[in-house]
Amino acid sequence: MQTISENRCFGGVQGVYSHASEACGCDMTFGLFLPDAAQMGAVPVLWYLSGLTCTHENAMVKAGAQAWAAEEGIALVFPDTSPRGDEIANDDAYDLGQGAGFYVNATQAPWAPHFRMWDYVAEELPALIGKNFAVDMERQAITGHSMGGHGALTLAMGLPGRFRSVSAFSPITHPSASDWGRKQLTAYLGDDEAKWAPHDATLQMQAVGFDGPVLIDQGCDDQFLDLLKPEALSAAMAARRQDGTFRMQKGYDHSYFFVSTFMEDHVTFHANALYAD
Amino acid sequence: MQTISENRCFGGVQGVYSHASEACGCDMTFGLFLPDAAQMGAVPVLWYLSGLTCTHENAMVKAGAQAWAAEEGIALVFPDTSPRGDEIANDDAYDLGQGAGFYVNATQAPWAPHFRMWDYVAEELPALIGKNFAVDMERQAITGHSMGGHGALTLAMGLPGRFRSVSAFSPITHPSASDWGRKQLTAYLGDDEAKWAPHDATLQMQAVGFDGPVLIDQGCDDQFLDLLKPEALSAAMAARRQDGTFRMQKGYDHSYFFVSTFMEDHVTFHANALYAD
Numbered sequence: 001m002q003t004i005s006e007n008r009c010f011g012g013v014q015g016v017y018s019h020a021s022e023a024c025g026c027d028m029t030f031g032l033f034l035p036d037a038a039q040m041g042a043v044p045v046l047w048y049l050s051g052l053t054c055t056h057e058n059a060m061v062k063a064g065a066q067a068w069a070a071e072e073g074i075a076l077v078f079p080d081t082s083p084r085g086d087e088i089a090n091d092d093a094y095d096l097g098q099g100a101g102f103y104v105n106a107t108q109a110p111w112a113p114h115f116r117m118w119d120y121v122a123e124e125l126p127a128l129i130g131k132n133f134a135v136d137m138e139r140q141a142i143t144g145h146s147m148g149g150h151g152a153l154t155l156a157m158g159l160p161g162r163f164r165s166v167s168a169f170s171p172i173t174h175p176s177a178s179d180w181g182r183k184q185l186t187a188y189l190g191d192d193e194a195k196w197a198p199h200d201a202t203l204q205m206q207a208v209g210f211d212g213p214v215l216i217d218q219g220c221d222d223q224f225l226d227l228l229k230p231e232a233l234s235a236a237m238a239a240r241r242q243d244g245t246f247r248m249q250k251g252y253d254h255s256y257f258f259v260s261t262f263m264e265d266h267v268t269f270h271a272n273a274l275y276a277d
Numbered sequence: 278m279q280t281i282s283e284n285r286c287f288g289g290v291q292g293v294y295s296h297a298s299e300a301c302g303c304d305m306t307f308g309l310f311l312p313d314a315a316q317m318g319a320v321p322v323l324w325y326l327s328g329l330t331c332t333h334e335n336a337m338v339k340a341g342a343q344a345w346a347a348e349e350g351i352a353l354v355f356p357d358t359s360p361r362g363d364e365i366a367n368d369d370a371y372d373l374g375q376g377a378g379f380y381v382n383a384t385q386a387p388w389a390p391h392f393r394m395w396d397y398v399a400e401e402l403p404a405l406i407g408k409n410f411a412v413d414m415e416r417q418a419i420t421g422h423s424m425g426g427h428g429a430l431t432l433a434m435g436l437p438g439r440f441r442s443v444s445a446f447s448p449i450t451h452p453s454a455s456d457w458g459r460k461q462l463t464a465y466l467g468d469d470e471a472k473w474a475p476h477d478a479t480l481q482m483q484a485v486g487f488d489g490p491v492l493i494d495q496g497c498d499d500q501f502l503d504l505l506k507p508e509a510l511s512a513a514m515a516a517r518r519q520d521g522t523f524r525m526q527k528g529y530d531h532s533y534f535f536v537s538t539f540m541e542d543h544v545t546f547h548a549n550a551l552y553a554d
Contacts, residue, residue, distance in 0.1 A: 007530055008496070008529045010537075011538070062338050062339060064341045066537070067541075221285070251285040252285045253284055257284040257285065258284070258285065260287075260343070260344070261344075
């Protein structure tokens with residue numbers, strides 16, 4: 001593991017690190033915020049998964065999460081959204097290939113060799129972080145934005161017992177019924193839609209739900225509402241009687257101005273779950 | 278004036294606007310955050326001047342100021358740092374020309390026709406904003422980072438009565454004695470160093486000071502300490518018995534991770550001055 005940068009931030013350290021990833025078969029970069037509390041012992045950790053076109057950096061510099069994580073004594077992890085490199089498959093579209101991993105393990109050419117973001121975020125990166133930093137991997141929570149909200153929800157429901165709480169900002173809720181989903185799931189996983197189900201938050205909510213609290217924020221003026229389909233997930237949550245809150249936020253759009261506005265609520269929400277014994 | 282974008286943010290609106298600038302002889306772009314409180318009447322305004330290489334956008338997305346400005350009911354203005362355009366003089370160096378206006382009115386070729394950032398920030402932009410938005414130009418304060426901290430301090434001392442309070446993050450404090458200054462002041466203002474004095478915060482602090490409170494934050498691990506010269510301004514503030522606080526912050530560097538960490542303190546500091554009867 002190599003240190004790219006470390007900046008003091010809200011009394012803690014905002015680091016950026018790279019490492020040779022076995023899951024993705026390339027070097028991967030991630031951001032990690034460690035609050036000052038980590039000097040005294042292992043702290044709980046909140047994962048933040050980013051959206052289409054993002055790297056590890058976007059949320060790290062724009063979401064304003066460190067202020068609240070420092071206050072609550074929680075570490076933040078900002079993974080990248082896909083493998084990257086000249087030798088790695090890509091597509092001209094912004095929503096397929098590099099920057100658009102969709103948090104799945106691809107089984108189809110040309111993506112299968114490197115696009116294994118599920119394994120990367122679910123297995124390899126937690127192991128690396130647990131080994132190298134003062135974080136308590138028994139206390140994890142997860143959130144994300146847009147494609148990252150999709151990732152947070154599907155990982156949380158697909159790994160029962162792993163995360164104590166899950167939240168999302170404007171998540172892609174129902175990719176098997178959306179143009180943000182059908183193209184990518186076909187490309188990465190093939191035509192058999194049965195294989196898509198673990199990667200569709202609405203279908204997972206219908207099938208299994210989440211054993212813990214859920215918080216969703218969605219802007220009413222989001223320019224991508226037709227692709228995100230908040231009605232699908234909110235209906236599934238209500239139908240399942242899922243412990244959770246689904247907030248439609250008047251006037252807000254899809255930007256980081258929206259994410260940063262409600263970040264305090266999300267970090268506080270996760271802190272409540274992470275510190276409940 | 279044209280609206281480039283408006284995003285809801287912390288209950289208010291983060292706008293980006295462009296206009297034909299008479300001072301700079303080109304189109305200029307600025308960011309303006311209006312808190313929800315502006316719906317009820319004119320709100321006080323805090324100017325944020327940015328550093329080398331920045332546009333109006335950097336602080337707007339990375340400094341986290343809107344959270345605190347919304348809470349205090351204060352508008353934020355984020356001007357650009359220079360005139361811009363293919364037809365406008367520039368230099369290959371990152372610290373001269375476009376992105377490096379230094380908040381002066383250039384008198385020397387090739388800069389004089391467009392590089393009039395003092396007039397732009399001191400006169401033209403306040404008039405435009407006062408006319409078009411619900412801001413109270415009787416209650417203004419100013420801050421900035423690095424080159425923008427230099428601008429904030431020199432404008433505050435050069436325009437007595439204009440600003441109720443001034444603060445800065447890692448300001449260039451003494452440009453006539455620094456490589457961040459001598460080159461640029463020579464290029465923009467010529468060889469006569471007497472003409473530089475109004476644009477040197479340390480010299481202005483020695484000569485006139487500021488009629489109000491001053492707050493300076495400077496990271497102890499700033500990679501540019503030799504260029505910023507905090508000792509010059511802190512000595513001048515103490516020698517003048519200037520009402521003010523100069524904080525050296527252990528472990529912090531020159532980045533926006535530093536700026537965002539102390540932004541709450543700065544906005545609160547200005548709010549206290551702006552809301553004092």
